[in-house]
Amino acid sequence: MRWLMTLGERTxxxxxxxxxxxxxxxxxxxALVDDVGQLFPVLLEWRRLFGDELTGWASQVEADxxxxxxxxxxxxxxxxxxxxxxxxxxxxKVSGYRAxxxxxxxxxxx
Numbered sequence: 001m002r003w004l005m006t007l008g009e010r011t012x013x014x015x016x017x018x019x020x021x022x023x024x025x026x027x028x029x030x031a032l033v034d035d036v037g038q039l040f041p042v043l044l045e046w047r048r049l050f051g052d053e054l055t056g057w058a059s060q061v062e063a064d065x066x067x068x069x070x071x072x073x074x075x076x077x078x079x080x081x082x083x084x085x086x087x088x089x090x091x092x093k094v095s096g097y098r099a100x101x102x103x104x105x106x107x108x109x110x
Contacts, residue, residue, distance in 0.1 A: 001060045005031045005039050005084070007046055008055035019055035021081065024066050032066050039084060040092060047086050056084040 006027035008019030024030045029050070031042040036058070043056045059081045083095040 001062060003033050003036050003039055003058050004061045004063065004066070005033070005042060005056045005058035007050065008057050008083075010053070010055065017085075019057075019083070019085075021057040030066050032061075032063060036082075039082075043084050043086065043092060044090075052086060052088075054086050058082045058084060 004024060006022050006024055007029040008021055009028075010016065010019050012018040022028075029046055031039065033039060033042065039056065039058055043054075046056065047054060081097045083097060085093040085095070087093050
């Protein structure tokens with residue numbers, strides 16, 4: 001199992017924290033890493049490239065590369081998603097989306 005993360009799209013100016021979760025073949029940026037801890041440097045690099053306030057959606061997948069995801073993996077990340085939001089001060093807010101939205105904590109990755 002590996003971790004797949006897509007760059008979320010903030011498409012609703014009326015709801016600034018809303019971020020769509022695009023599939024890997026529709027996202028502006030995609031990362032496939034071996035360990036959840038490797039998502040943070042990727043997210044912070046995306047922050048440098050795409051702007052300060054952004055959201056990454058991540059989930060565990062069985063894949064060797066992004067092009068060879070299991071069937072259905074190209075449309076959505078699955079039920080056990082993590083939402084990673086960049087925050088002022090170099091923090092990343094990590095939220096789990098299983099049965100309901102529950103904050104998992106803040107991680108300082110500056």
